[in-house]
Amino acid sequence: MFKNESDFKKLVDQLDIEAKSNPAHRQNLRRQMLSVFNETRQSQRLYPVATGVRRIVARTILHSRITKVAAAVIALALLVPLTYGTAAIIKSLVGTVEADSFKGRFTLDRDIHINLQVGTKQEHRIVTAGDIRFFKEGEQLLGTLRCSVSSWPKFTWRTRVVLLTVEGDVLTSTEHVRENGGVNPTGHAHWCGLSVHFSLCSWHDVSQAEAFRVSFERVPDEMETTADAWVESTQLPVVHGRVTDPHGEPIANATVQIREERKPGQLNISAPDVRTDKRGYYSFDGIEWPYRVGVLVYAENPSSEGYRHQYMRFNKVLEGSQEVDFNFGPFPKGNAILSGQVVEPNGTVIEEFNVDVRLNVDWKDYSIKYLYQFGIKNPFVASDGRFEIADLPAGVYKVSVIPTKNEVIDLAAYTGIRHYLCDLVDGERMELSEQHALEKVWYGRVLFDDGAPAVLDLPAVRAHIIKWEEGFPEGQTLATVDGEGYFAACISDEVMERLLSGRAWLTIAVSHSVWRSHIQKDKFPAELLSLHRDKAGAVRVTRPHTYYGRILYENGRPAVPEVMPWPGAKVYVAIRYTPATATDGGLTEELGDIDSQGYFAVCLTDEQLERLRSGTYQIGVAHPSYEDAMTTYGMGTFPCEILATEASQAKGYRLPYEKMSCEFRNLKQQLESADKLKELNLALSAYCADHADTFPIMLEELRPYDVNDLLTWLKENVEYLGAGQVGTAQQGEEIAVAYDKALLDKTERRGTNVLFMDEHVEFCRAKRLQRLGIDCLEE
Amino acid sequence: MVLAMAKIRTQTDNDDLVIRAHTNPDALGRLYDLYYQRIYRFCLCRLFSKETAEDITSAVFLAVARGISTFEGQTESDFRNWLYRIAANQANSYIRKTTRRKELLTEAARLMQIKRATVTDDPPELDWPTLHTAISKLKLKYQSIIILRFFLNLEFEEIGKILKARPSTVRVALHRALRKLRNHLQTVLDGGQ
Numbered sequence: 012m013f014k015n016e017s018d019f020k021k022l023v024d025q026l027d028i029e030a031k032s033n034p035a036h037r038q039n040l041r042r043q044m045l046s047v048f049n050e051t052r053q054s055q056r057l058y059p060v061a062t063g064v065r066r067i068v069a070r071t072i073l074h075s076r077i078t079k080v081a082a083a084v085i086a087l088a089l090l091v092p093l094t095y096g097t098a099a100i101i102k103s104l105v106g107t108v109e110a111d112s113f114k115g116r117f118t119l120d121r122d123i124h125i126n127l128q129v130g131t132k133q134e135h136r137i138v139t140a141g142d143i144r145f146f147k148e149g150e151q152l153l154g155t156l157r158c159s160v161s162s163w164p165k166f167t168w169r170t171r172v173v174l175l176t177v178e179g180d181v182l183t184s185t186e187h188v189r190e191n192g193g194v195n196p197t198g199h200a201h202w203c204g205l206s207v208h209f210s211l212c213s214w215h216d217v218s219q220a221e222a223f224r225v226s227f228e229r230v231p232d233e234m235e236t237t238a239d240a241w242v243e244s245t246q247l248p249v250v251h252g253r254v255t256d257p258h259g260e261p262i263a264n265a266t267v268q269i270r271e272e273r274k275p276g277q278l279n280i281s282a283p284d285v286r287t288d289k290r291g292y293y294s295f296d297g298i299e300w301p302y303r304v305g306v307l308v309y310a311e312n313p314s315s316e317g318y319r320h321q322y323m324r325f326n327k328v329l330e331g332s333q334e335v336d337f338n339f340g341p342f343p344k345g346n347a348i349l350s351g352q353v354v355e356p357n358g359t360v361i362e363e364f365n366v367d368v369r370l371n372v373d374w375k376d377y378s379i380k381y382l383y384q385f386g387i388k389n390p391f392v393a394s395d396g397r398f399e400i401a402d403l404p405a406g407v408y409k410v411s412v413i414p415t416k417n418e419v420i421d422l423a424a425y426t427g428i429r430h431y432l433c434d435l436v437d438g439e440r441m442e443l444s445e446q447h448a449l450e451k452v453w454y455g456r457v458l459f460d461d462g463a464p465a466v467l468d469l470p471a472v473r474a475h476i477i478k479w480e481e482g483f484p485e486g487q488t489l490a491t492v493d494g495e496g497y498f499a500a501c502i503s504d505e506v507m508e509r510l511l512s513g514r515a516w517l518t519i520a521v522s523h524s525v526w527r528s529h530i531q532k533d534k535f536p537a538e539l540l541s542l543h544r545d546k547a548g549a550v551r552v553t554r555p556h557t558y559y560g561r562i563l564y565e566n567g568r569p570a571v572p573e574v575m576p577w578p579g580a581k582v583y584v585a586i587r588y589t590p591a592t593a594t595d596g597g598l599t600e601e602l603g604d605i606d607s608q609g610y611f612a613v614c615l616t617d618e619q620l621e622r623l624r625s626g627t628y629q630i631g632v633a634h635p636s637y638e639d640a641m642t643t644y645g646m647g648t649f650p651c652e653i654l655a656t657e658a659s660q661a662k663g664y665r666l667p668y669e670k671m672s673c674e675f676r677n678l679k680q681q682l683e684s685a686d687k688l689k690e691l692n693l694a695l696s697a698y699c700a701d702h703a704d705t706f707p708i709m710l711e712e713l714r715p716y717d718v719n720d721l722l723t724w725l726k727e728n729v730e731y732l733g734a735g736q737v738g739t740a741q742q743g744e745e746i747a748v749a750y751d752k753a754l755l756d757k758t759e760r761r762g763t764n765v766l767f768m769d770e771h772v773e774f775c776r777a778k779r780l781q782r783l784g785i786d787c788l789e790e
Numbered sequence: 791m792v793l794a795m796a797k798i799r800t801q802t803d804n805d806d807l808v809i810r811a812h813t814n815p816d817a818l819g820r821l822y823d824l825y826y827q828r829i830y831r832f833c834l835c836r837l838f839s840k841e842t843a844e845d846i847t848s849a850v851f852l853a854v855a856r857g858i859s860t861f862e863g864q865t866e867s868d869f870r871n872w873l874y875r876i877a878a879n880q881a882n883s884y885i886r887k888t889t890r891r892k893e894l895l896t897e898a899a900r901l902m903q904i905k906r907a908t909v910t911d912d913p914p915e916l917d918w919p920t921l922h923t924a925i926s927k928l929k930l931k932y933q934s935i936i937i938l939r940f941f942l943n944l945e946f947e948e949i950g951k952i953l954k955a956r957p958s959t960v961r962v963a964l965h966r967a968l969r970k971l972r973n974h975l976q977t978v979l980d981g982g983q
Binding site for chain 1: 813815818819822823826827830831834835840844847848851852854855856858859860862916917918921927940941964968970971972975976
């Protein structure tokens with residue numbers, strides 16, 4: 012080994028470096044270079060100005076560091092106003108979070124457009140303001156600020172309106188605290204209108220007003236809300252009124268639905284819903300057509316899981332400015348009980364479901380002044396599928412049973428929503444049964460072309476019945492074929508009529524998941540459906556073939572991770588439909604996980620296989636990531652040519668090693684190394700405690716601390732950086748004490764485990780290692 | 791005296807060549823003939839692979855052809871420094887942009903293993919692939935300094951002009967580079983690769 016420069020020079024001189032050049036390359040390059048030179052000269056002659064400018068820039072700005080710095084300063088000075096301008100545009104596009112303000116010129120009796128929005132980090136625009144109007148009422152200056160408010164999530168904000176003088180001083184101001192109620196009964200947020208009516212100052216102060224400023228600011232949810240000022244005004248909004256409970260107390264945050272009726276009996280949702288304020292008042296003045304007003308009140312903690320609601324509609328078409336008050340009675344209570352058991356038509360018990368019970372009303376009945384409906388939605392989890400809802404008053408109810416597991420890809424639990432109509436009698440229990448159902452259960456059968464039931468050896472692959480409606484591009488999965496090839500679909504008389512008339516139709520798809528509603532395959536004629544299972548008509552479809560493949564790591568062992576990065580982590584294969592053939596720009600159907608030996612099976616028709624061969628479909632392979640449970644690495648395409656018809660003949664596809672994260676490739680080593688570094692940390696802590704917080708010069712000094720076995724590993728794998736350092740855990744959170752150099756080499760110098768002075772061990776990537784002064788691959 | 795005069799005369803000729811090369815393709819061609827081998831050697835030392843060295847040499851001389859008309863240098867030494875600067879930048883940029891660095895390392899390691907396999911029990915000796923593997927692990931700037939200093943025998947002042955640094959800075963950097971190189975070499979020779 013060399014000791015100094017001259018030693019090294021001698022070493023280099025002794026090396027056998029063959030630096031003889033290739034004469035052909037030399038000649039070719041000479042020709043090419045001279046040709047480029049001539050072209051450049053020619054273009055300089057043709058474009059003398061551009062060449063001149065370039066030359067001037069090179070000779071002036073780029074000539075010295077000082078001119079470069081000066082040019083950079085000038086560019087920055089120009090950039091600042093540009094950046095401000097861009098920031099303003101971006102702000103107007105994405106909005107600010109939690110606080111925003113707007114300044115404008117003060118004008119009376121005119122809608123002034125303002126741009127204000129506040130929200131949370133996740134939902135940037137919970138409240139947005141559209142316009143503000145100032146007007147005189149008696150001797151007071153009043154105003155109205157119109158906003159749009161999302162119903163979810165819960166958000167309380169303060170609106171401050173300030174009048175400013177010519178000098179910019181505050182003339183007067185007012186503050187209003189409002190909340191959006193945080194109501195999310197349907198599982199989706201929806202937008203409501205909200206007007207803030209405020210009183211600013213006495214009229215004689217207004218002459219000094221030159222400008223106004225409106226600001227929104229998020230405040231804690233528990234802050235007391237402010238009521239509107241418009242009730243004292245004579246300049247009333249078009250629709251207004253008050254919503255109260257049985258005791259005459261205001262109901263805040265009730266949803267007021269204003270519906271325009273442009274033609275008799277035809278309601279349009281052109282006006283947004285509005286909400287009542289703290290004093291139960293609501294108002295809306297953006298309506299142009301005749302309209303109807305209804306109010307929806309949710310009782311007791313509404314959520315997407317369950318709630319009680321009352322609805323009241325003022326049953327008269329209104330025009331012009333109107334005051335409509337609503338007084339809700341107590342939630343109806345009786346002695347009727349509704350019970351039942353939720354089972355699929357094939358007898359499978361459903362364990363998780365919601366039951367929605369609503370009073371059945373005739374929405375076209377305009378004979379009464381107020382149309383009233385109430386309802387209960389309750390979630391149930393029961394192993395026997397049973398439910399019971401008590402305290403219902405007598406009446407006719409529409410009952411919807413909604414299995415909640417149908418949102419999960421779970422073939423066994425998949426079913427549609429069932430609707431029932433039942434007449435409850437006071438003091439009696441009613442058991443929900445098929446005779447109350449609004450849909451009938453229709454049976455059909457699907458067979459393969461060889462006459463066998465359409466059932467495959469692969470449990471994940473099933474035949475599904477999909478319903479399509481005229482004018483709708485997406486189908487709806489109605490049923491799944493059972494072990495004998497039968498299926499049971501719940502179809503109402505209305506839908507059946509459409510199926511028979513051809514306005515709707517059914518198709519069969521044999522696939523790995525129920526989500527292939529974008530593919531239209533063999534039709535199932537509605538005429539073959541029967542109300543009796545044994546009389547069900549059958550349709551024959553082509554039997555898809557099962558193909559097998561195997562996925563391996565680069566070293567030839569099955570692609571099963573040695574250490575599970577997260578529970579259930581698996582390598583899986585999926586068919587990707589390329590945009591050219593998919594209706595919605597590309598979809599992926601998961602085909603399943605590989606087994607412990609790396610094998611997988613896919614079910615393909617000849618047509619699908621042909622598409623795979625032609626490249627319109629691809630079988631993709633995805634590998635779990637160590638980073639989090641949501642991330643997987645796409646590991647390339649499984650070559651369809653090596654799919655085999657027998658599992659024993661399946662050929663292996665080796666995952667490209669380079670595509671895996673460096674952490675995953677070395678996960679096992681990384682975890683072991685972290686444990687060893689933690690052991691080292693214990694020994695170092697003990698040593699520092701005995702030596703006034705001074706780290707040992709060499710790791711050998713740790714021998715008295717019972718680390719003989721560890722020392723061998725440390726010697727081979729660890730670079731010790733703490734020699735002679737003085738420090739404690741409190742002060743050393745960014746000081747590296749040791750790192751695993753073997754792991755660093757294994758990860759191609761992209762990352763390694765580092766022990767820090769604050770006694771934690773962490774896997775650091777190259778960027779961090781560079782900051783710590785550890786030599787690694789430059790990023 | 792005659793020899794000294796001849797040397798001065800040659801130098802003046804080459805300076806004149808640089809000035810004429812701004813506009814004259816023949817002069818540029820002659821400069822190319824003078825420097826092709828040196829630049830190729832530099833690229834080969836930096837990048838190890840002959841094919842890559844040829845690619846980068848091409849890139850260097852094509853950049854020269856495009857930029858010579860705006861090049862402000864008047865002497866051969868200016869031209870030489872400019873040429874090496876372009877070569878160093880092109881090599882660095884190539885290494886940064888591509889994943890070729892890993893391939894180069896792998897190739898060097900493979901050659902090294904083949905060589906080692908033939909000499910079984912002897913202590914490992916320093917050969918070119920081994921040394922290049924160790925150099926490749928250094929920072930790009932350190933790599934340039936080592937190649938220019940030891941493989942092209944340039945003085946600190948010249949290296950400083952090429953890399954736009956003071957000679958003393960180059961000297962300190964070289965010292966550090968050699969220290970790191972010694973560590974890397976030790977690791978490589980110990981079989982750490």
